[in-house]
Amino acid sequence: MKRICILACIAIAGLTSCKKFLDTKPTDFYTPDNYYGTETQLQQALTGVYGDLMRPELYAQVMGFNFVSTTDEVMSNRTADGDARGLRYNYDASLVYAGYIWKFAYVGINNLNVLLLNIDKPKMDEGKRNIIKGQALFLRGFLYFILTSNYGDVPLVLRPLAISEVNMAASKQAEVYAQVEKDMKEAEVLLKDYTVVQSKFNDVVTLTAVQSMLARVYLYWAGYPQNNTAKYQDVITYTDKVINSGLHALNPDYRQIFINLAQDKYDVKENIWEIGSLGAAAGVVNKSGNDIGNFVGIQSAISATDTSSYNAAGWVWVTKKLFDAYEVDANSTATPNKASLDIRRDWNCANYVYNGTNPRVKAARPNIWQMCAGKFRREYVPQSIRNTNGTAGTYNINWPVIRYADVLLMRAEAENYVNGPGNAYTYINQVRKRGYGIQNGNVVKSVTVVNQGAGYTVAPAVTITGGGGNGATASAIVAGGKVTGIYLNSPGALTAGSYYSAPPVVVIGTFWTPGVSYNAGTQITNGGNLYTVTTAGTSTNTAPTHTSGASSAAVTGAVFTYAGQAATATATITIGNESDLTPGLSKEAFQLAIRDERMRELCFEALRKADLIRWGHFVTDMQEFAAWATNNGAGVTATGNPNGLQGVRNVMQRHVLLPKPTYELNLNRLLTQNEGW
Structure with a gap:
């Protein structure tokens, strides 16, 4: 553990100025003995731990990318470089990324231990002291939860260690869970009056963040490998605390959650706790950006001539x-x-x-x-x-550690396990309604082509109006000169006053309008016919017409040549509870539905692998998925992802846990390696 102590000293030394390093009596060098003397210094020490959570070795990259990017919801598309980052389950204990979570979790724990040792040192308001202490205890428990989730049995260090304290045996995972529970429950008491209402931000820990994370801890504790199923009742207890607080709710637009994270707009109702990045909330240090949306994102390159462009690898x-x-x-x-x-x-x-x-x-x-x-x-x-x-x-996208949707899905899963699916439908259907965009009303359900028309040289615009709502958009698909389909891009604006009470009107293409200047090549419709502007100009009040045998219709100032019949389409809207999960499922079928719903809702939030592990069949699930993926085109080079498929095939039992870092085993002689490594 010496390496941990050294790194912790470096972290504390980061508060140091070296401009007088030749003085025999330094005046500006901080040690634990002469620091932590004021409320400001306590807060600074806590803020440093928050800041370190957004390190590349933790949530700025590794926690959301390495080791979690090949499951049944997402697969790496890399070859050798993917192996070097741990993406394809082809790594060993010496891989530097495999040790990052361990190393920097313990750095944070050591800094929190020093903070907690000195928490009573300054004279200050006791309520403010409790808030700092509560957050520190929670963060220590959270870091141990990260450690045991990834490495299993780990040493429990609950005080600052001397430089000579190197050898320390790992505590059993059940003991680590018990310590996590103890720290978080004490934090819950200390933060009992500290909610998002008081903090005004969600990138610091508040009461409901503690309660939500405790529910997740209990959910993992109830699953493999501990299988302490009595903890499902605790999941119910703690999710109910969050739900009944009235402080949180689903954002009616699923997409807006992640737009807000990218734009540093704090949605304290949906995102119960997020880790802030550049431009973070007051009191939390700014970071220099992160890889969120880069490796796990939409491929893009920087354009020197396009300032709206951005860079993302899309790995x-x-x-x-x-x-x-x-x-x-x-x-x-x-x-x-x-x-x-x-x-x-x-x-x-x-x-x-x-x-x-x-x-x-x-x-x-x-x-x-x-x-x-x-x-x-x-x-x-x-x-x-x-x-x-x-x-x-x-780039600065905040990381959503835990969202209200996850609380509802945890509540549904625990309810189903303890009492069966009856009341569990209440919680999963809330998530599904929001997913379908009908949390607060009805939206456009589909747009169906009635007449494909003919003569289209480009995809025409699709306009959706009326029906009491707004915001629905769609795109036409053209093949062989016909409109073969309409793709619904958005069902509506999903804000108050934008929902639909009746089917809206769908217009394919641009209607002819008098007094409008048309460019050559523009296609317009009139009287069910499609015309192409062959001579640019302004239209008069005389509309273009087409009669049998005529090849064109001229209007003063512009010439409109008949191209074919105009396409038409109709729209339908949702009605009532169309998104609700199939009623009457058995307990086993409902659990399978939960598995799918968590994937739909929480994909790419670094939860799927942990979910598959706690459900107890990670290796078997990956083997079955590999066979399914093979039969469904994943191995086809031109249209599939053979590199990712190979990663899935590499999964073995040892990948349930990460290997303990080689450097730590060399330092700590009482530490033993995880099975298979």
Whole structure:
């Protein structure tokens, strides 16, 4: 453990100025003995731990990317470099990334132990002291939860260690869970009056953040390998505390959650606790950006001539299993992929990339196995830091550690386990309603082509108006001169006053309007006919017409040549509870539905692998998925993801846990390696 102590000393030394290093009596060098003497210094020490959570070795990269990017919802598309980062389950205990979580979790724990040892040192308001102490205890418990979730049995260090204290045996995972519970429960008491109302931000720990995370701790404790199923009742207890607090609610627009994270807009109702990045909340240090939305994001390159451009590697692609998990509109004629009734699909599974650099071009990506993970979109990061003089900027997307939707799904899962699915429907259906965009009303469900028309040379615009709502958008798909399908891009604005009470009117193309100047090549419709402007000019009040045998219709100032019949389409809207989960499921079937719903809702938030592990069949699940993926095109080079498929095939029992770092085993002679490593 010596390395931990050394790194902790370095962290404390970061408060030091060296301008007088030759003085025999330094006046500006801080040690634990002469620090922690004021409320400000206590807060600074706590803030430093918050800041370190957004290190590349933790949530700025490793926690959301390495070791969690090949499951049944997402797969790496890399070869050798993917192995070097731990993406394809082809690594050993010496891999530096495998030790980062261990190293920097213990650095944080050591700094928190020093803070807690000195918490009573300054004279200050006791209420403020309790807030600092409560957050420190929670963070220590949280870091141990990270450690035991990733490494299993780990040493419990609850006080600052001397430099000579190197050898320390690992505590059993059950003991680590018990300490996590103890720290978090004490934090709950100390933070009993500290909520998002008081903090006004959610990138610091508040009461409901503690309660939400305790529910997650209990959920993991109840699953494999501890299988302490009595903890499901504790999940119910703690999720109920959050739900009944009235402080949290689902954002009616799923997409807006992640736009807010990119734009540093704090949604304290949906995001119970997020880790802040550049431009963080008052009292939390600013960071220099992160890799969120980069490796797990929509592929894009910087364009020196396009200041709206951004850089993202897109090193992972979604799986067809995830894409197919979202319900589609059976009546959709869109190709090659039918439109989905669930707005989460097209946000999470991005069907485009940005190709080229000068100029940057948005290009379609219709192959499902090669769609980018679209949840965290760098294109929504403020332009001022996204692209600086044609080079990559300091991208800042906050990380959602735990969201209210997760609380509802944990509540549904625990309820089903303890009491069966009866009351569990209440919680899962809330998440599903929001996923379908109908949390507060009805939206456009689908747009169906009635007449494909003929003569189209480009895809016409699709306009949706009326019906009492607004915000619905769609795109036409043209093949062979006909409109073969309509793809619903957005079902509506999903804000108060924007929901639909009746089917809106769908207009395909541009209607002829008198007094409008038309460019050559423009296609317009009139009287059910499609015309192409062959001579540019301004239209008069005389509308273009087409009669049998006539090839064109001239209007003064512009010539409109008959192209064919205009396409038409109609829209339908949702009614009532169309998103609700199938009623009457058995306990076992409901649990399977929970598994799928967590994937739809929480994909790419670094939870899927841990979920598969706690459900007890991680290796078997990956083997079954590998066979399914093989049979469904994942191994096809042109349209699949053979590199990712190989990663899935590499999964073995030892990958349930990360290996304990080699350097730590060399220092700590009482530490033993995890099985299989």
